[in-house]
Amino acid sequence: MAAVSKTRSIIEGFVRDGSFKWLLKSRSPFHEEFEEMKLSPSADRNWVFELSPVANIVVRRCSKILDIPTRELQDIFNREASDATKDPSLYARNFLEYSCFRALAVSTQVNGYMEDKKFRRLTFDMMLAWEVPDTASQPTMDIEEDASVGIEAFSRIAPAVPVIADVIISDYIFEFLTTSTGGRLQYSTFDKYLIGLDRALRKLKSQSESSLLSSQRSERGEKILEMDGTVTTQPVLQHVGISTWPGRLTLTDHAMYFEALRVVSYDKPTVYELADDLKQFVKPELTGPWGTRLFDKAFLYKSVSISEAVVMELPELKGHARRDYWLAIIREILYAHRFIRKFQIMGVARDETLLKAIYGIVRMQALKDMSSPIPLCFEAGLMFNACDQLPGGDRILETLATSRNSSITSGMFSISATTMASSYGLVFGTTSNESGIVVGDVSVGMLTPLEKAVKESRSSYKMVANAQATVDGVKVEGIDTNLAVMKELLYPVTELGNRLVKLFYWEEPVMSLSFCLVFTYVIYGGLISYVFASLLGFLALFILMTRWSSRGRPVDEFKVIAPPPMNTMEQLLAVQNAISQAEELIQDGNVVLLKLRGLLLSIFPQASDRFAVALVIIAVFVAFVPMRFVILAVFLEEFTKYSPIRTPSTERWSRRLREWWFSIPAAPVVLEIVKEDKKKK
Template sequence: MAMWEGLVKDGSPFKWLTKRRMSVFDEDIHEIENSNWIPELSPPANLLIRRCSKILGLSMCQLRENFDSEASESLKHQSNFARNFLEYCCFMALAQSIQVIGYLDDYKFRRLTFDMMVAWEFPAAASKPYPHIDDDSTVGIEAFSRIAPAVPIVANVVVSDKIFEVLAASTNNRLHFSVYDKYLVRLERATRKLQSQSESSLLSPLRAGRGEKILEVDGTVTTQPVLEHVGVSTWPGRLTLTDHALYFEALRVVSYDKAKIYDLAEDLQQVVRPELTGPWGTRLFDKAVFYKSTSLLEPVVMEFPELKGHTRRDYWLAIIREVLYAHRFLFKFRISGPERDEVLLKAIFGILRVQALKEMSFTVPLCCEALLMFNVCDQLPLGDLILEKLANMLTMRELDQRKAVQSGNGTASALASNLGFVFGTNSGMAHDTRLLVGEISVGEMTHLEKAVKEARSSYENVVLAQATVDGVKVDGIDTNLAVMKELLYPMSQFWDWLVSLLYWQDPFKSLAFCLVFTYIICSWMHLCDALVLIRHDVYGDMELVKDLGYNTSRI
């Protein structure tokens, strides 16, 4: 206690705190002064644990006693105690905080999660200099990847690093609270939009049977239509994606036609891929999604016209695949019950994150596929391993739920499972005393995290190996061929330029090229007609001279 009073009076570790955030933390400081603080932890970590203790209704001493009784000896080792105990308190507090309706709309919650990341980077008393927990503080990718997945809607272990890269791309890979807070606010808006759409009467007779949630709607604005191509027919309409199916309603004069249903939840050998479209069956514009299944007589193409690029199509392609791949995962591992709802919830959360990030202005276009968990697992070399570990985790959770029901504690456990959260020891595995919270474990990597790390490492090795092979091919060719390649480089650049014009990547350049080329063709045709007339006149005059008896060989 005397040591704490000396630190506060001296102000050495809290000088930054008293100047910048005293209005926010003065109550916490006063309460810690009058309680037993934890000397192994840094001042920011002590403050964070105090805030966690208030959320949990436990004293800091009680939290430490619970940690000592539940954690393994390796977690309690002096070298790792500070960070492990901080994670333990943060994860427990977050697990309880997210059960409050509208928690993302609470500024204190958003600030709390970010401050947890700041404290995570400097947990021990020996961690100096201490960070500034204020509006100017920043966090790195490791802190974000540890704390953010504890709130399932904010991130998960598969895509947390990609979310961080998007958020911190313009700030030297350090995330500022202003950007993080903006992301969570947009995420709350996306959640409210999902709830309002799902509660609306839109397609309610068709959705009611499975309780489908509407994830996205497009084609309601005349300036951004959605065109359905079936065979040679094309019709504009409204496209709706739910967590089970895709619906298209053709637009008539004043209303929509009966919806066509493309079911993504059935095993119909569906194929969803990008497609080229154009007038009269030509393949000019890369702005469409191709859909085929065994239930259709002929494939369907959904076109998303836009003046420049194909980001709108890429977004729809990614979210359609996310729902489709989630159901394929359910079929493959035969997952049902509450675990099935949790898998669909993971896909829904991923789409909500993409929608939130889309609303934020970034200089670089979003790669939606890299932000959606099931899309990522489909692309990574060891993506099947990630899905297998996820299925095993869900299976073990189901066994824990059955045991909880048998012991009379099923209601609370089922609620936690539906929220994507379970906190406690992993009792399903022998000699495993890890403290789990959802997909992460206190102080250790779960099997799912290890699978993600291995898959990403394998992918990086494949990319590096391919780059090395390409480099060897260039370095090993004959000098004459290398010279020839350099001479042909302008032709290659010219070809790329023609392709960009063909795909209308820059509509103004493509339009200008078409006008100029049309002018050249018309001018050439006019010149040809003039030459034909001149030739006709000349040869006509020669025939006349010949008829008069003159020698034409000298003409």
């Protein structure tokens, strides 16, 4: 009785000091629950003193769903949780998570749970309570009726329902939903998102139960995920060679189908496999009339099972969002099956993997229907696409493959995505016989290995993004300007090169002689590796000294004198000149290769004989003389040939070598033009 009196006095105290003013503005579920808690004779079982008022109300709702009194639920948690989970500083939040996860596991087994407004409100209130779990974080009930939640609460609670979010991409979903609300998620936005998810799930169920493509997909039980081209104003065009056909494009969780449109019906579907290992790849493609590449609104599919690549064009008035969406969801299914094959995932785990990819596509369909000031980045919101882009994404997939969502440890509860899918009538293979409740990839009071891998990858991604931002900031326009920047950046290297050239041509005989003697000693003494190591050590010491001396000071900007501005015609002439110079270099390279071909194949016997004799002499010298002396001989030969003593003989031998080289004809070349034989359908 003392506990009952204490609980009632606490609740009445909240009323007297106005802490429930936000609840009294309108008749809300919170208000009704508070009144019930106040008048209930079992108030001691409905109030946990370690929890905040909002957390108490949320836990009470969870206990009703579980049909377990709050006090008994707390006793179960105290028995099952580890000592670290029951640490006083974390107790309130961990017990709240325990209650929420168990309640969500039960709630999501109800058919069509997403359409229940109470479920949607409960999920959001769990996030509210997660931010203020104990009395220290919320001593009074001063939360406004339009309260919002942050990214940590969303990323912790939302992945407990796999269709709402996934640990890997939950951050992106939150950022997209909160673009216009300053990084805080409001209930109205969250509710609209969940309603969109419910609509997308029902569409998935109705499409998968239809007779479309039944003969092709019946054996594998494929689910139809997306369909396009059924509306005449938004056709899908298939390009194979020079032939083009409009039709209907369908994506399932195993393949892509295209049905060419005839007068009143569709042709038999053409299957483009995504599940089997056919070395497939999908990439953006340009299309246009008569083979021109003008419009960036198509994607290309190629595999070893087809002789010619297939291009699917999805035209729209502006932009290429329609193509980007299809490209992303096709890759998601393709990457999911690659993941399954790579880690040899079988049985229920395979169904779970496919369903993760399907849920990602469902989320994209729901987010597409929501208004936002920024465009939707499909790759960032799809799990396997994101892992393909994120730094360390391969480690995330390895962690995902080794983890078992249905495993139970102390304080951990989970519910499988396949169990939740069955609530919408979507059957994926067999169900797991393992005991336990599923909650995606989260666990009470701790970070799972998958969450740790994702956080590490996100941290690396931020560093990469910041680095890329600096790269984008230093890019300049114009060939002349870029050449000026490059010239300034390479100034130390060019200066070093100029000094070496002066030494090589003995413009300063004393310096050249000193350099020659020093390097002769280094090569003869076998000290080259030590010299190279010393140079690397000097560079490392220079970097450390520079860092220490510039500590706390802003980085000096690299200043470049901009060249005079060039108009469009001057820039075109500069490009043409650069292309001409590149063409000359390529021609000279081809001449060298053709002459070498003639020497090797003895097309010109006299020159080939001399070349062969020279090769034999070099081979004998290299074979019988130690490598150290070979290197020394090559160094002395090259470095001293422009010395005052050897200059006359060097000029004479260089002239003879050029004359011999110019006397060698190039091997003949015949250009054949191949006529492509393309049959028009």
